[in-house]
Amino acid sequence: MSFSFRAAVAERHFDVSLALGPTETVAVMGPNGAGKSTLLSTIAGLVRPDTGQAELNGRTLFHLGPGTHQWTPPHRRGTALLAQEPLLFPHLTAADNVAFGPRSAGVPARRARDIALRWLAEVEAEDLAGRRPTGLSGGQAQRVAIARALAADPGLLLLDEPMAALDIHSAPLLRRLLKRVLEGRQAIIVTHDVLDALMLADRVVVLEKGRIAEDGPTREVLERPRSLFAAGLAGLNFVTGTLTAAGIRTAGGQGIARDLEIAGHLEEPGEPGQAGAAGLPGAAVFPPSAVSVFLTDAHGSPRNSFPVEVTELEPHGDQIRVRGGGLAADITPAASAELGLAPGMPAHFVVKSAAVSIYAT
């Protein structure tokens, strides 16, 4: 009882393979246009890939390649899709919406209604049963939509940014609700919110340009990101380069100069020998809170100093986040005022080696 998937859509530069355990929930994250929605649409059968193969709980969803053209239409896949918008059928009541899946499966009207009411209760929306979608708030409608998706008894639940269209008051409630109903289910949730990944998912998959950039347990990905996107999610500075004995030599790009030496402590639980790792691609990762800002080059104990041009200043909690040279530093408002920072000014970002994690990527 599991899900395996591999598909390529040349037109969208999409080539992804993915597998889920029987009760696993995976969060799919990535920048816009990375292929997250293509992934869901392909699984649901709304987009036909050029090649690939997918199975869900022993049933072939599709098998397309030279000589094979197996294709299961969307309604026989058991992959209910919950979108950003609730998309409740406007001509049906909430209860009839939820009963739609069972009715389509041939369940008699009365029993379908019982099932619908049960699922509405499950999402704390039984009092909305008789209401039309136009009379529901965004949060209420999305709760009904969740009930509708679950009532169809899907083998795999696909959620496409289910919280994105909700106001900040409805989202937490819905997130708690999803946590409860996703327990013990196979689900894929596309999200932009790292909180969703933390709360709802066992695993995070990061998509970039139609490929999987990162795939691992949520905590591990956030603590030790191997992609710029994941580092951004975790709020960490992320510099790629080549591993050296004491750190990395930068590869350049993303506003960071080439061949800069960054010292840090090598963390590679799988590979204890430091010398063996040298020459491999790696990353230096450190939090903005560990970065200090100076107007002049101030070398001290083992420190890394990056000459940058300040590009942006923005409030970040009770700190000021200073951006420059592709890096971020968090300093106190007082320090910022004292330095007289403004965009366009040259400055030095300084971080202690001890605060820099180095690992192969």
Added chain:
Amino acid sequence: MKRTLITVASAMMLAAGLAGCAGSSAPASTAGAPSENATEAKTLTVFAAASLKSSFTGLAETFEAQHPGTRVSLSFAGSSDLATQINQGAPADVFASADTKNMDKVTGTGLVDGEPRVFATNTLAIAVPAGNPAGITGFQDLARDGLRLVTCAKQVPCGAATATVADKAGVTLRPVSEENAVTDVLGKVISGEADAGLVYVTDVKSAGDKVDSIPFPEAASAVNSYPITALTAAKDKESAKAFIDLVLGSDGQQVLAKAGFGAGVK
């Protein structure tokens, strides 16, 4: 601005009065013509029944050749349309109707200058598709079962003539369609949809070899007269009279006879 508006509004009112017929645009264009060359040429506007189209087009050319400096503007339509237009104030100098009934409509409103004169007659003929696939030989055959006969509706002159002929001959016709105009009857015969149609001799003639004509003696019981007259609104009574004389004279009668019309009453 206000005056322009009133002008447009009254023009629309006039248009509304003339509305509903395809031919109504013709008098509008002829109405505009005199102002274009008012200094040089005179224009004679002739409203004539549609069946007169080929004969009158030729006669107009003859007239223009005989009267340099006078242009003849022709407007062809169904006689009842023309009568309606004239009664609504359309600027015509001469009216040639395909029947006396529509001429009477105009006479009744006092717009006719003098006494209308009959310049041609027309009788019915049976039109059949080329080759006569249904094998029609005479008027009696038109009552045959399963025969697709098309006639004019009794409300229009050719239909009235058809009813008279059938009545006199003691034949009951059961047409599959009663059309508004002879051209519609002819069209359905030409396309082969109808096995036979009752139209005027002149119509069969103008259709050429696309239809065959079967004359029948009973047609003599309904002879249709074509009256012509000058109208009181005529700006140039001389030209109007000259045109009517041409139609009634030997030149005109020759042209009309060639088109299949019977002689008019002198």
Added chain:
Amino acid sequence: MTFRPRQPYTGIPRWVSGLAVLAALVVVLPLVAIVARVNWGNFIPLITSESALEALGLSLRTSAASTLLCIVLGVPLALVLARASFPFQRLLRSLVLLPLVLPPVVGGIALLYTFGRQGLLGGTLQVLGIQIAFSTTAVVLAQTFVALPFLVVSLEGALRIGGQKYEAVAATLGASPGTVFRRVTLPLILPGLASGAVLSFARSLGEFGATLTFAGSLQGVTRTLPLEIYLQRETDPDAAVALSLVLVAVAVAVVALAYGRTGAPAGRGPIQRPTAPLTTGGSVR
């Protein structure tokens, strides 16, 4: 144009308002002219004559039949045009809309050469013993020919605006294409379908040229109300005007039915469909 305090600023120049009044007059004045021309003393006898009642009855019956035919054929056509993709789709769409701009007489001639004795299908139909020309069937065919585009256009609009998000969701919930069509697509396009059907009915009711050319004119069989009016004009203008008014009244009722309730075309319907596509992109945060 005086400024009324409650009215928000419109920014319409005076000359535009003037032209607008003129435009309204172009439409309204001829209608007023008809009403003014009616012989009210004889109105009831004129419109209740045997031929008039038969023509009205025939018009209503044939228009209802052609509207039904338009729905049965037009819904699938609109669906295929709006949703499917196949070669020459744009060409087909243009061709289907052609009767909207074609002179009705041309439509009649085209139908004649399709279903007539000498027509494209004439031989086949004759073998089957079916005669279409000069029959009520011909009237219905002519009306369907000219009215179908109205239904297809208003429906295709409704289908395009809606997109296919609801259908996609329904499919992932396990609904087969047939179920999706019956339980999702049809209910969603119902307002568009209703207004399209009303327009088709109105167009059928007014059909004249194609009927005259293709079907002929025989009382009780093919002489619909417009043909009756055209014929009555020859001898009895009063009857023609009275019957015209009847047709105007029916048309007004039909237009009111289609547009009156909401004050706007019902094609879009009261249903608000979200605009973000389901299958592409996510939100920008």
